Amino acid sequence: MKIQVVKEAGFCFGVKRAIKLAIDAVAEKDGKVYTLGPLIHNPQVVEDLEKKGVQAIKDMKTTRKGTLIIRSHGVHPQVLERIRKKGFKVVDATCPFVKRAQRMAKLLCDQGYQVVVVGEAHHPEVQGIVGYAGDSALVINHNRRRKKLPHFERLGVVAQTTLNIDAFKEVVVKLIENAEELKVFNTICHATARTQKATFKLASKVDVMVVVGGYNSANTTRLAKLCKKLGTPTHHVETAGQLRRSWFKNKDSVGITAGTSTPGWLIKEVKERIKSFR
């Protein structure tokens, strides 16, 4: 059985940077270090960070002092203001690609466009971007049936950074009918686009695909959907222990890919376990 791993799979630049900033903050020994919500969408990494002194908190109600890391997803500007008012030392690990999406949303809003963010409304990154568009922004989920949008004079569009480019194009084409003027910023990050492209290529030629990463990770889930859409039998796992021998029975080739929040050691463990099934 031939096993191939997507070269681009695993931690992206933004995730590596956020983890480094968190570890550096612990090393400074300037009080406790927190993240508002998990630093990245991978439970195994979050557990490891907790052991190293980075604690994920759900809210700021009971926590008062220390350093608070802003996650790579970024936050709504009002949340940032609340964090500062609470007296936390802030370390901003918002990914530069997310910052660009926030900046473009603000620019469109300032120029008088009705801002549309294409992505998942519940995702923290999208909620943050909406905040920079003056909260009047509309969120369009490319997966859901859309309610008929009213007609706008000027529509300005940005994307959740991890969105699939084809899904973005599909929405943009439809939006042409909803505005006199349409301005689009492609805010999809290169890391995600590269991984998706390479995954698509590998998934088209192997017998079975394994996607490694957090079930709560939007970009990992999207990779699994992409492979399934191609008709390739696909299994999404968080750890090697979840793999089943039966998935690989009578298969000649296996492809492995992973989201941008999946550490290299997890991908390696999955590969080794599949090898042991031979």
Ligand code: SF4
């Ligand atoms: S996936 Fe892209 S936008 Fe998200 S953290 Fe990584 S590099 Fe940044």
